[in-house]
Amino acid sequence: GQRQYFSWVTKLIPNEKNVYQIMRAGRSRWRIENETFNTLKNQGYNFEHNYGHGYKNLCSVMTMLMMLAFLIDQVQQLCCKVYQKARKHVGTLRGLFEKVRNRIDIGIWQNWNHLYSFIGDPSSRPPPIGSGWIIA
Numbered sequence: 001g002q003r004q005y006f007s008w009v010t011k012l013i014p015n016e017k018n019v020y021q022i023m024r025a026g027r028s029r030w031r032i033e034n035e036t037f038n039t040l041k042n043q044g045y046n047f048e049h050n051y052g053h054g055y056k057n058l059c060s061v062m063t064m065l066m067m068l069a070f071l072i073d074q075v076q077q078l079c080c081k082v083y084q085k086a087r088k089h090v091g092t093l094r095g096l097f098e099k100v101r102n103r104i105d106i107g108i109w110q111n112w113n114h115l116y117s118f119i120g121d122p123s124s125r126p127p128p129i130g131s132g133w134i135i136a
Contacts, residue, residue: 006026010022010026039093044094044098047066082116083112085116086119086120087120089121090119099119100115100119103115103118103119
């Protein structure tokens with residue numbers, strides 16, 4: 001194949017024993033960062049929007065809130081079966097965000113588990129509280 005060249009900034013001194021590990025770590029970090037920023041920009045977080053139009057620290061606060069939401073979603077993807085089922089049923093993260101926004105509009109939910117169960121399990125959807133829905 002064609003030879004490729006990459007460069008990284010590091011305090012480590014490359015040698016024959018560690019150059020492969022340094023290369024793998026650098027390339028995996030690049031991939032993780034690109035995937036994260038792609039998700040934040042294109043999957044419903046609207047990360048590229050500038051919230052700093054003259055308001056002191058607003059841009060930083062909004063960025064931190066987006067990162068916190070992203071962290072919570074990542075933890076749910078790893079640990080929450082109901083969230084995983086809802087995400088699988090909808091297909092995309094952007095689609096899940098849209099479903100959550102739409103479902104919040106139709107009623108009050110006991111908790112997030114109740115909301116994600118409604119989205120992810122069509123056969124046993126509990127209605128929101130106060131929606132006037134009747135389960136037959």
